[in-house]
Amino acid sequence: MSFFQSTTAELAPGSKSRRRAAGGRGTRSGPLAVVVLSILIAAFSLLPLGYVVVMTGNAGWDTIQKLVFRPRVGELLFNTLALVLITVPICVVLGIAGAWLVERTRLRGNKAWAVLLAAPLAIPAFVNSYAWVSAIPSLGGVWGGVLVSTLSYFPLVYIPVAAVLSRMDPALEQSGASLGLGPWQVFFRVVLPQLRLAAAGGALLVSLHLLAEYGAFAMMQFDTFTTAIYDQFRSTFNGAAANMLASVLVLFCLLLLLGESKTRGNARYARLGGGAQANPKRLALGWYQVPGQLFLAALSVLALGVPLFHVVRWLIAGGAAIWTGSALVHALLQTLGYGLAGALMTTVLAFPLAYLVIRHPGPVTKVLEGVNYISSSMPGIVVALALVTITVHNVPAVYQTAVVLVAAYALLFMPRALVNLRAGLAQAPKELDEAAQALGKAPLVAFVKVTLRLSAPAAAGGAALVFLGIVNELTATLLLAPNGTTTLATEFWAFSSEIDYAGAAPYALLMILLSAPMTYLLFAQSKKAAGQ
Amino acid sequence: MTPTIRRAAKAPTAKPAFIPDPGHVTDHLLVSGARKSFGGTEVLKGVDLTVAQGRTTAIVGASGSGKTTLLRLIAGFEAADAGTISLAGVEVAGPAAWVPAHKRSVGYVAQDGALFPHLSVGQNIEFGLPVRGRAAAARVGELLEMVSMDPSYARRRPSQLSGGQQQRVALARALARRPQLMLLDEPFSALDAGLRVATRRTVSQTLSDAGVTTILVTHDQAEALSFADQVAVMRDGKLAQIGSPFVVYTRPSDRATAEFLGDAVILEAWMEGSLALCSLGGIPVRRPPVQGRVHLMLRPEQIRITEGGSIRGRVVDTDYFGPETTVRIQLAPIAVDPGKPVDPHQPVGGEVINIRHWNAMLARPGTELSLKVVGEGVVFPWSE
Amino acid sequence: MKTWFNKTVLNRTALSAIAGVSVLALAACGGSAAPAASNGASGSATDAIVVYNAQHQELTQAWVDAFTKETGIKVTLRNGDDSELSNQIVQEGAKSPADVFLTENSPAMTQVENAGLFTGISAKIQSQVPAAYRPSTNKWTGIAARSTVFAYNTTKLTQAQLPKSIMDLADPAWKGRWAASPSGADFQAIVSAMLELKGEAATSAWLKAMKADAKVYKGNSTAMKAVNAGEIDGAIIYHYYWFGDQAKTGENSKNVALEYFKNEDPGAFVSVSGGGVLASSKHQANAEKFLEFITGKAGQEILQTGTSFEYPVASEVAANSKLVPLKDLQAPKVDAAKLNSQKVTDLMTAAGLL
Structure with a gap:
């Protein structure tokens, strides 16, 4: 049944020399080749973590002491912690409030609001920061960081929470009401607990983005571990101090993962039955309609209006001079090229693991999945630092080639492909493969005609999200891009760090235009994926 | 049932993987000594099964008994750890042989039909056909009619069909390649009661018309008994009994099989010669395995409420089901013949039994009834 | 407490293991990973040169455009900061894809020089650049200030x-x-x-x-x-x-x-921006031409007339008239070779x- 195994023993029937199709028989641990491939990919995805561990180990205690236990690290720790601790709760509150208004109340125009609240994801955080710094030049510090990152990342909570709310069984709320709870009590005691998983997942995503973000904070002179690592990189390439900061940052990420998995416990989203979906009863807002509309309008103006306004303002201020055709086209084509290659490679690499997770769940698969979960939380700067050092010293053949950059993209965005592929493969149960085999199709043919075909839409969805990530990726691209390569993000960054905001505007516009359809896709998908 | 054998003659058929040698083939499918473990748990513990050409066998057992695993071994989705499987006289799995699923000429219908959701009904049926175009379209219409569906359904999507229709399409799809053997894995279990009976009848009729050797796996004993020529009872990785539906129902080989295949009244009894003495009196037993203390098994329908019967019982309570009522009856202890010496192991009787009766009014709690037993009982050796 | 495991052994084995896995993984999917992006990248068969550029991108781009127009030699830029690129060159060593290194300040040049990675500058450059703006070793040259x-x-x-x-x-x-x-x-x-x-x-x-x-x-x-x-x-x-x-x-x-x-x-x-040709360069002649061009009249006039407003230092080109002349700045005498980055x-x- 394995599609990677060639079907051996195709000799004449009855012949004594026929051999067993060793390994081609069904096994619980999954086809050997897929397992081996998945282990290789998982090992590869552990590169950044391994690099940090080895570098920290090699640095020796004295260096660690000197470079980690110093006031600067304390400052960064304070900044980073403050950023996470302030931004994440605000994002959670905004995300849940927005989702509840849109999904559970009779809000006027809630279909449009539903999309508008997800739309800020189409604006890269560093473009948002650029707009806000244009609006308020003195913006900076923790509060500047909190403002811009909240406006950029609250949709990461909003989208999953809205998806769960829209699918939540209204019978639960009705039971709550029948047990004598008022509407607010129903919200806090029945609805909110069910949103816990979605909100915690969103909060984790927000936290990881906060830890990894470089451009948005560098633009407003706010230092976090990631900006400090980049500063060190600019001064020393890959010096010990950069590595030490990276190891502290990685520790941070691991603690976050641990925290999230503790909140989650063993709980999973309740699996929704196939029955017709009941339409939840929506709460009449009455006079609250006005503040509700005002709240969402304000949020949208801040998160969408400000960045769009300033991009357009700089476009107008720059006039025709900023449309430097060849450079713009060059960056656009390279962005598209890398986006497509990265999306393809990431999807291909994610496939074996997704396949194992769905078709052969077991202890090995669980470990592999966990590995992917950990390695994907590594910030771009750490991934890039690891790959640049490893390739320059150990794999000169690929050093400064497109391969390394694409590999970095695969490391960074694997979960996007994985999550979608898993959902897609779940739509293609192995019974269908077997049915095709029983209808005379060889395992490989059956796999291609059934499993691959059925998971293709989900794979394409995942690839689109990887593409979105690559278009807006800055740090890894800055460090790893081959000589002469520019992307929209790096060119935007080159212009805006020279405070040529007008020159940067066309690149900002192109990034937003490329991201918008992918963001819509993400939004649409989340509605379908809820409950899986 | 006389199977009409319509073998490859008309439309071009799938490439036959094996040319059966009709000269010596009597048993179409032969499984011997099949064993299979998953992760240290032995699921099949040595299974032997033969199925004759054109006949229908039901493998019935509780969930986890290994029946689906056996079916998957036969289909070629899994390989046995030991034992051999031969199909039409050719070994397809064994120490020296392995033929993959797609070369076994086996049709397979899964529990939920496993229709390809991205293909129309017609495309699903065509999937395994080696021909395309007009010939295929004609064959699709023919197959849909064979499963009592209008050919116009070919254009529909699987999601537009009811569960019963999906199962019939799955059958048509599996029949398209004219398989030598049809495997049905709980194909009716997902259907609701009314649809289940109708679909089962259509499928059964279609298969017997086509003369295809069939194996049905089910956990539903009524389905097994009504569908098959031969019933194989699977328990704990082994086949506990194989025989005709009548035989396995009326003469189960052990108590567990008896209870699995239908409601059973089990009484303590004392075997003397060919009579089992119990609370219902002396019941004739054919070929009793032992003498002395035994369990006696009767089917509830063998116990009738009559006027003037010799056995007395008092109604404890009843469960009303409309067309019939389950009546719980407290029996009197076994009458002891004062003239005979009493064996200390002899049972005392006086059990409470469940029987069925059409008249609910007759059986008010506390009512004294007289009973009689028709037919023979089956006894099993005593066990605590 | 000293290091808690053996430095050298672990360093080598662990990194090689990591690297080995990465090569395998990359090789497994290598074919698909070369988008249209690698045009004009390092190692091409052409005579194009790669410049590791820490100078302002705009200025270097102006030099490159003029140079390519004059000579037909294509130039690929890798932009970065002084120390980032100098450290990178040192780590790349003989395998560096860079042909020319341009900085904004001299310490990074000194670092690369001390690593022995520069070849000397040509007599023509020495004749164009006054001794005050190049180190006595003549391993690199000032290009601007x-x-x-x-x-x-x-x-x-x-x-x-x-x-x-x-x-x-x-x-x-x-x-x-x-x-x-x-x-x-x-x-x-x-x-x-x-x-x-x-x-x-x-x-x-x-x-x-x-x-x-x-x-x-x-x-x-x-x-x-x-x-x-x-x-x-x-x-x-x-x-x-x-x-x-x-x-x-x-x-x-x-x-x-x-x-x-x-x-x-x-x-x-007054900080001297430097330029040098890497000893590992496979396009020494073209790299040298580029450096000669920058320090030549045409190159220095770009500093005079362009929007960079940096001081020219060679070929007797005067600074932009808006600037305070170099000699009026009363700069301290600092030996560039001694600046320790x-x-x-x-x-x-x-x-x-x-």
Whole structure:
């Protein structure tokens, strides 16, 4: 049944020399080749973590002491912690409030609001920061960081929470009401607990983005571990101090993962039955309609209006001079090229693991999945630092080639492909493969005609999200891009760090235009994926 | 049932993987000594099964008994750890042989039909056909009619069909390649009661018309008994009994099989010669395995409420089901013949039994009834 | 407690294992991973050269465009910062894809020179560049120069209130009133001059005071913009940021004036931008041509007439007439070869600025 195994023993029937199709028989641990491939990919995805561990180990205690236990690290720790601790709760509150208004109340125009609240994801955080710094030049510090990152990342909570709310069984709320709870009590005691998983997942995503973000904070002179690592990189390439900061940052990420998995416990989203979906009863807002509309309008103006306004303002201020055709086209084509290659490679690499997770769940698969979960939380700067050092010293053949950059993209965005592929493969149960085999199709043919075909839409969805990530990726691209390569993000960054905001505007516009359809896709998908 | 054998003659058929040698083939499918473990748990513990050409066998057992695993071994989705499987006289799995699923000429219908959701009904049926175009379209219409569906359904999507229709399409799809053997894995279990009976009848009729050797796996004993020529009872990785539906129902080989295949009244009894003495009196037993203390098994329908019967019982309570009522009856202890010496192991009787009766009014709690037993009982050796 | 495992053994085995896996994984999917992006990249069969460029992208691009127009030789740029690229070249060693290295400041050049990675400069370059603007080793050459300035907000400070020396900024009176961009190589070059002129103790103390008193920006442009906006009274930057902005819209410098410390103060430091040809270059001739072009009349005139506002240093080309002439700056005499970038980074890291 394995599609990677060639079907051996195709000799004449009855012949004594026929051999067993060793390994081609069904096994619980999954086809050997897929397992081996998945282990290789998982090992590869552990590169950044391994690099940090080895570098920290090699640095020796004295260096660690000197470079980690110093006031600067304390400052960064304070900044980073403050950023996470302030931004994440605000994002959670905004995300849940927005989702509840849109999904559970009779809000006027809630279909449009539903999309508008997800739309800020189409604006890269560093473009948002650029707009806000244009609006308020003195913006900076923790509060500047909190403002811009909240406006950029609250949709990461909003989208999953809205998806769960829209699918939540209204019978639960009705039971709550029948047990004598008022509407607010129903919200806090029945609805909110069910949103816990979605909100915690969103909060984790927000936290990881906060830890990894470089451009948005560098633009407003706010230092976090990631900006400090980049500063060190600019001064020393890959010096010990950069590595030490990276190891502290990685520790941070691991603690976050641990925290999230503790909140989650063993709980999973309740699996929704196939029955017709009941339409939840929506709460009449009455006079609250006005503040509700005002709240969402304000949020949208801040998160969408400000960045769009300033991009357009700089476009107008720059006039025709900023449309430097060849450079713009060059960056656009390279962005598209890398986006497509990265999306393809990431999807291909994610496939074996997704396949194992769905078709052969077991202890090995669980470990592999966990590995992917950990390695994907590594910030771009750490991934890039690891790959640049490893390739320059150990794999000169690929050093400064497109391969390394694409590999970095695969490391960074694997979960996007994985999550979608898993959902897609779940739509293609192995019974269908077997049915095709029983209808005379060889395992490989059956796999291609059934499993691959059925998971293709989900794979394409995942690839689109990887593409979105690559278009807006800055740090890894800055460090790893081959000589002469520019992307929209790096060119935007080159212009805006020279405070040529007008020159940067066309690149900002192109990034937003490329991201918008992918963001819509993400939004649409989340509605379908809820409950899986 | 006389199977009409319509073998490859008309439309071009799938490439036959094996040319059966009709000269010596009597048993179409032969499984011997099949064993299979998953992760240290032995699921099949040595299974032997033969199925004759054109006949229908039901493998019935509780969930986890290994029946689906056996079916998957036969289909070629899994390989046995030991034992051999031969199909039409050719070994397809064994120490020296392995033929993959797609070369076994086996049709397979899964529990939920496993229709390809991205293909129309017609495309699903065509999937395994080696021909395309007009010939295929004609064959699709023919197959849909064979499963009592209008050919116009070919254009529909699987999601537009009811569960019963999906199962019939799955059958048509599996029949398209004219398989030598049809495997049905709980194909009716997902259907609701009314649809289940109708679909089962259509499928059964279609298969017997086509003369295809069939194996049905089910956990539903009524389905097994009504569908098959031969019933194989699977328990704990082994086949506990194989025989005709009548035989396995009326003469189960052990108590567990008896209870699995239908409601059973089990009484303590004392075997003397060919009579089992119990609370219902002396019941004739054919070929009793032992003498002395035994369990006696009767089917509830063998116990009738009559006027003037010799056995007395008092109604404890009843469960009303409309067309019939389950009546719980407290029996009197076994009458002891004062003239005979009493064996200390002899049972005392006086059990409470469940029987069925059409008249609910007759059986008010506390009512004294007289009973009689028709037919023979089956006894099993005593066990605590 | 010393290192908790054997350094060298682990280093080699662990990294090789990691690398091995990565190669396998990359090889498994290598074919698909070469998008249209690698055109003109390193190692091509053409005679195109790769320039590791830490100079302002705009300036180098102007040089490259003129050079390619004249010679037909294509140039690929890898942009970065002085120390980033110098460290990168040192780590790449003989395998470096770079043919030419251009910096904004000399310490990075010195680092690469000390690693023995430069081939010498040609006689033609030596004839074009005065000895004052190239090291005595002639392993690299100056290509441009820039002066340290104190850019201040004219509404907040009067001439009389200005610091007399860069060292004065360590005075608590300046707490919260001045700014710089310590993560950039420009500022680090100024500190390296201070280190050379005033010694480690004084520099270290000054940096500690800076950590406590100064506001930190990323990039000189941003620092000047903040001065202009009145967020801060003044900032240590290089002169040309002001001139560049004045030549454009003046939007970020209209409230800003420049103070030259002069008087051979460390704050009057004139930093020499360098260029050199890598010994590992496989296109030595073309690389040399490029450097000759930059230091030649045409190249230096781009500094005179363009929007970079850096000082020309070669081929007797005069500076842009808007600039204070180089000889009037009273810059301290600093031997470029002695500027120590590693020490500066360490001191700044210790001070908590990095």
